[in-house]
Amino acid sequence: MTATDAQPQTQRVRRRARTGPQTAARPGRGAAGATGSARAAAVRDAVALVLLPAVLLPLAAASFAGGGTRRWFGGRSESARADALAAKDAAAAAFYELDTAQRDLRISIETITAVDSSPGARRTAEQFAALGQRIDEASHTYITAVDAHDLERDDLDAGDAARARAELGRAKDDLVRVKGELDRFSQSLTPLLDKAETQLARLAPAVERARQALLGASNALDAVRAAGLRADDLAARLAALAPELTRLNQGAGQHGVPETLARAEQVQRDAEAVRAEAAALPQRAAEIDRRLVSLRTRAQALTTRAGKVDPVLSELRRRFTAACWQDLQGVPAQAAQSVRLAEQRLKEAGQAREEQRWPDATSLISTARALLNDTDEAVSAAGDRLQRLNAVAKDPQAEIQRTRFAIRDAQRLAMAGRNTPDPRHARPLDDAVARLDRAVADLEGRHPDYWHFLTETEAVRATVTRVVSAIREERGAAAG
Template identity: 30%
Template sequence: MDKRQSIASSGVDAVRSLHPDRSLADEWAPTEKACFDAGAAYLAAVEQFDGIATARAQAAFQNAAHGLGEAAQAVDRFYSRHRSELEQARSALAATPRLAQDAKSLAEKAQLAVAEADPAFVDYPSVRAAWRGVDDAVSTLDSATAAGDALGARTAAARVREAATELDEAIAAAPARAQEARSALASVRTRVEAVNTRFDRLAPAFSALLREFNAASSADLSGNERLAARHIEQAQEDLSAARASNSSGSPEEALDYIAQARAHLADAERLVDAVTDRVDLLREVKADPTRKEHSVRFTLRDAQQLAINRGLVAEWGSVLDAQLARIDRAHAALTGTHPDYWSYIQDLDSISRFITGVIDRMRGSAR
């Protein structure tokens, strides 16, 4: 019984160490108590009746033997129910020190590869960060091992392996960084030229907005030229910094500057396009103000028909009718020499979104 209990108990301890969220220990506790009680009963019989051949002694030993047998069978039943989990946990716990050592060996190998690489690569930010990641992971593993935290050690060992892989990848990628930076520099130079060309269209487009349309149609775009120019200027500054970094042997720093330049160029493009697209949109609506309106009216009729078909007129009929009035008011507001087409577009878009939302809710209520 003692041997069986010891095997089962070590398995339960292993499960508790590696899976503290599992409640196997609660199930084991009554069986373990039965073993302790049976053992205590046997020892009490030995102490009281050892060497005594009486009926009372015989009964005491028979009762103790029966208790030991019952306890042993309870251990067997418990172990049979949880054999796979217990054996896997015990095996994993036993393998934890080796797992930790193997992870540290990988870390040492990765750091040795850096030491043997071109010294210029060691100062690359990606390599430095990966090296720190390995150091931090190994430190965490050592702390968990010293504390006897098996679960923490296994988790930390996995992180050490990941960090070692990241360091291997960083040093392997380092030789290509210089070429990557040169290619990126050429690409961004071309893009700066393209954005400058697009920027040249902004002022004429904004002037057209002021001449051809209501002042409200361009009020939100009045600062776009200044902001776009500043973004282009910042992109050119970043590009110059990137060239200097690459020339001084810091291609990764150059790539960071290039990323900033690209972000500024994207912002400049967005600001330019907002003006040129606004001109195109307003001219399109001015040429045929009813085209967009008809599209919204068509969507409204579809919504009204859906309400009829699904028996939802009482719930949504008046709501949809109100959108027709909103469309009529938006159309009626197109007055004067320079009607406010931008407000007209925004009103129709708002109405369209509202109708679409009603359609979605009607379809959802029918499911």
């Protein structure tokens, strides 16, 4: 008989076993029990004699007197029966404990595999399946032993009882051995089971937080709409989360615990983002209104300032060489064009604001600001150029001394703690001195190019700054 063939028997015996051992204490057995049985048999035989036809009475009497075949039990047979019944009860108890432990462990395995899809979890499931086969084999041995011996029959002799006790004892030992394997395997599952239970404990709160976040986002959108703002893009983003909520409601049994946890956390983040943007939308609308007003005012001011560039250029052309102002010739036209373009973008931004296309309005405002910034720099460059050229034409020594001081300061730093400077530092500083001398010499002509002089001194100071930074970095690294 295979384990599959024994399944109905297994269920029958398991139902009997789960009620607990029933035959461990059988009152009336032993020597007194044997006497009672003999008396009952004698009564039954006497009744039969009364009912026999008269013609059979001599034969019946002879049979009762000693010619019959019925066995009469003594203490040895009843003692063997009691031992066999005790072995049966012990085996039943072992079977019950193994069955209970297996069912409990199956729940743990299902918990682990539902949460964890790692190779370790898969190996655990395979090991449990292999252990289940050994459990089935031990259970089949036990069931076969139980079904092979009817310990309740009256004609059970001592030899049959002894064989039953031996087979049931071996079956119990197999059950106990497999139960030990099951217990050891269960103990090895503790880390995986703890991890799985932790994730399961996180699951319900995570799903609930996701639901609450969606509810909060929906309420925030309702409040925004009540204030007269449509927030269509936010509504579309919230609607896109509806299928995810459906999957969350379907549960981890269908989609898996890790996937459901990840989905719940993502839904919570997305819904929180929608809620936060919806809550900030009235303030965002007010900020866009403020920036539109501010940039329109700035555009008007730049139009006025751009009109003053022509007189500045006229003075530059009259007093300085062409190299000092030629690059500024296109500033007035460029400024006027940039201001007109910025005003057009602001008009488009205002239209987007009226239509509540918030991303478009924000983008157009940023474009307008960039145009106005460029115009501001170009308009300011003409006035700054005239101011700087006037200052250097009046007193070039201030610029010269400022540059020479920067060079000397760098040279002192390069010589600090050294007898001779590092060539990597000395060479660029020497080149800077020579470059400054050439720029100063160029001022001695009839029409000096003051703008070239200023750009040269700026370049010299930039070189000196790089050398000083390199020296300090090297010394800082050495000290560290």
